[in-house]
Amino acid sequence: MIEKSDILKESLELGHEGADVKPDALEPLSLSKEELANIKEIAGEHTPQIHETHSISFGCSCGGSCYLVCRNSCASACLSSYSH
Amino acid sequence: MKKEHLYFQDKECGHPNHLRRTRGLVITYQCNLDCLYCYVSNKSDKQMPLDVAKQAIADSFVDRSGNSFQEVEIDFLGAEPLCAFDKIKEIAHWMWNQPWPKPYILFATTNGTLLNEEMKDWFRTHRERFVLGLSYDGDEETQNVNRSDSSTQIDLDFFQKNWPQQPIKMTISEKTVHRLADGIIFLQEKGFNIHANPANGTNPWSEASIAEYSRQLAKLIDYYLDHPEVPPVSLLDVDLKTLLTSRSSFENKYCGAGVAFDVVDVDGKEYPCHLFSPLVLSKSKIYALRSLNFHAKEPFIDPKCKNCVLENICPTCYGMNYRSTSNPALREVTLCKLYMLQILANCKLQAKMLARKQSLSAEDKEIAYVIQTIYQLLNKKTM
Numbered sequence: 001m002i003e004k005s006d007i008l009k010e011s012l013e014l015g016h017e018g019a020d021v022k023p024d025a026l027e028p029l030s031l032s033k034e035e036l037a038n039i040k041e042i043a044g045e046h047t048p049q050i051h052e053t054h055s056i057s058f059g060c061s062c063g064g065s066c067y068l069v070c071r072n073s074c075a076s077a078c079l080s081s082y083s084h
Numbered sequence: 085m086k087k088e089h090l091y092f093q094d095k096e097c098g099h100p101n102h103l104r105r106t107r108g109l110v111i112t113y114q115c116n117l118d119c120l121y122c123y124v125s126n127k128s129d130k131q132m133p134l135d136v137a138k139q140a141i142a143d144s145f146v147d148r149s150g151n152s153f154q155e156v157e158i159d160f161l162g163a164e165p166l167c168a169f170d171k172i173k174e175i176a177h178w179m180w181n182q183p184w185p186k187p188y189i190l191f192a193t194t195n196g197t198l199l200n201e202e203m204k205d206w207f208r209t210h211r212e213r214f215v216l217g218l219s220y221d222g223d224e225e226t227q228n229v230n231r232s233d234s235s236t237q238i239d240l241d242f243f244q245k246n247w248p249q250q251p252i253k254m255t256i257s258e259k260t261v262h263r264l265a266d267g268i269i270f271l272q273e274k275g276f277n278i279h280a281n282p283a284n285g286t287n288p289w290s291e292a293s294i295a296e297y298s299r300q301l302a303k304l305i306d307y308y309l310d311h312p313e314v315p316p317v318s319l320l321d322v323d324l325k326t327l328l329t330s331r332s333s334f335e336n337k338y339c340g341a342g343v344a345f346d347v348v349d350v351d352g353k354e355y356p357c358h359l360f361s362p363l364v365l366s367k368s369k370i371y372a373l374r375s376l377n378f379h380a381k382e383p384f385i386d387p388k389c390k391n392c393v394l395e396n397i398c399p400t401c402y403g404m405n406y407r408s409t410s411n412p413a414l415r416e417v418t419l420c421k422l423y424m425l426q427i428l429a430n431c432k433l434q435a436k437m438l439a440r441k442q443s444l445s446a447e448d449k450e451i452a453y454v455i456q457t458i459y460q461l462l463n464k465k466t467m
């Protein structure tokens with residue numbers, strides 16, 4: 001099923017009140033106008049499919065913060081298959 | 085016994101039915117280091133008696149919760165587990181000398197400083213059924229500042245040769261954040277996989293340190309663009325497409341503490357995780373947890389995050405949250421800021437990599453869509 005992704009919903013935002021990042025921290029990670037235009041062109045009119053099958057199926061013991069490291073570093077690399 | 089060699093089967097862990105039950109044994113409260121960000125508040129010479137360990141292991145193969153699982157992982161925990169090496173060795177041979185109903189693997193995370201030649205020989209011999217993970221924080225200077233001047237006591241090559249797929253656990257502290265990129269590059273050029281994350285449960289970072297974190301991520305981006313043969317560290321290897329996942333499909337919690345994972349303390353008592361155990365918490369804090377249902381999702385939802393686009397993928401540690409705020413749901417604001425920067429860094433790296441591609445797949449377009457949306461939300465936020 002193709003439909004608008006959740007991430008376009010107007011109610012969503014990046015971060016939350018009280019966790020604002022100062023401009024000098026954002027600056028090194030900004031994209032130039034040309035880079036943003038290029039990304040827009042690549043994305044085009046593409047409407048992404050919602051990946052309903054993705055889920056954290058069993059949880060794990062590291063959570064990206066505990067020192068018990070997932071064998072596959074899946075906290076960042078493979079979150080959608082979070083079962084180890 | 086081939087089935088025991090789960091370490092190498094883990095490459096297939098993307099299968100949704102590949103369920104592992106992990107049981108941690110707090111084998112000792114001893115540690116020989118005093119790391120900057122250590123959360124263990126009750127170090128002592130306590131060790132787990134052998135009979136307690138054996139019972140805890142036997143129980144781990146019994147399905148009491150109704151969650152079917154296919155394999156078992158036994159993690160030897162400390163403080164520093166190798167303070168109890170002789171006990172670990174005895175337990176391991178006891179396990180290997182008898183049949184068990186499911187495949188299993190043994191694991192311990194170590195600071196690496198106590199490994200002598202006898203221990204190395206033993207681990208080398210059993211490396212396919214006992215995995216040692218190393219905590220190491222970057223280059224030598226960073227390691228020394230964060231982890232008690234220990235760099236010269238650690239044989240990095242021993243870990244690299246015996247468990248090349250096992251990532252190093254690298255903790256990022258505010259005090260050494262200015263060396264983050266150099267530390268990651270140092271370890272990657274030695275051939276290590278690295279799982280890096282900022283320390284939890286520390287004081288809030290200054291705005292200057294947060295900006296430094298951003299500059300370090302930008303330095304890493306440049307490095308990976310210049311060295312396309314080097315896979316990005318976990319910090320810059322987030323699957324952005326996961327943000328396209330319907331939020332409603334994330335039915336389970338971020339961490340399996342108390343569900344897929346539990347811990348047995350030295351006296352045989354069970355806890356959802358070592359962070360909820362007497363190793364870390366006072367008796368009163370543990371007592372206050374008695375009615376918390378770890379199978380429910382609601383007690384672990386942070387209300388301030390409900391509208392954040394990153395909520396589903398943002399790492400959170402319920403134990404550290406509880407230790408810091410007495411509420412397992414409440415995330416540290418510093419970590420929110422650092423994670424937002426991490427996601428922006430992933431977007432920037434991916435954007436630059438997409439720009440280099442000759443032909444684009446549907447997946448590339450989805451990534452571009454996510455990047456575009458993240459920067460739109462950022463603009464909305466900073467306007």
